Amino acid sequence: MTKIIVLIAGLALIGFIIWWFFGKHEVATGTATVANNHQDIDIEVKGGYSPEEVVLEHGVPATLHFTRKDASSCLDHVVFSDFGINQALPQDKQVAVEIDTSKPGEYTWACGMDMFHGKVIIK
Template sequence: MAKILVLVIGLIIIGFIVWWFFGKHEVAEVSADVGDDLQSIDVEVNGGYSPETVVLKKGIPAVLNFTRKDQSSCLDRVVFSDFGVNQALPVNEKEAIKIDTSKAGEYQWACGMDMFHGKLIIK
């Protein structure tokens, strides 16, 4: 009886691990607010980026407003290597980052050490 119990618990744990690592976790994808000639979105920086995936419309100038709430120096810069952006993010200050949306595609942004990541989808 005890063996069966151990087996069942083991299978539950294995199932959980498989789900955790290989299960499809939905990542929140948020579109920027689109106006006539500008689109913008607020990104909160607090132990990572929220939202983590930002969708922009191609051809409309875009601004990402980053506000860092996190004290850790890890997140004190944000880097968009594809756009040549490496911007300091002072705590609790809104930093506007302009993005060139002329080319569709998927781009990454990251903290200064390339540890935290966000994704930009231009379409």
């Protein structure tokens, strides 16, 4: 009897994992605030990036302010392969990353180990 309960619980857990990680879930999107012809947005790095998608205005210089609040070494760098940026993120310190918004498009960023991803959309 115990074994059947354990089996059911285990299978339920597997189902939950599939739903939780592979199901469709909304992604946090943020829009930068524009002031004095410059746009800024804060991004919190904790078990991923929030927001994960950043919408920037085309042609307005932009700065993303990353703050890593996670001790994981997985997240200690942020890499924008399209812009040649590989920025170290010391824990609990705000780090500014300048983004060239001269070309509209979607640019992804990733952590140093390419496990976590985020996206900049320049419109």
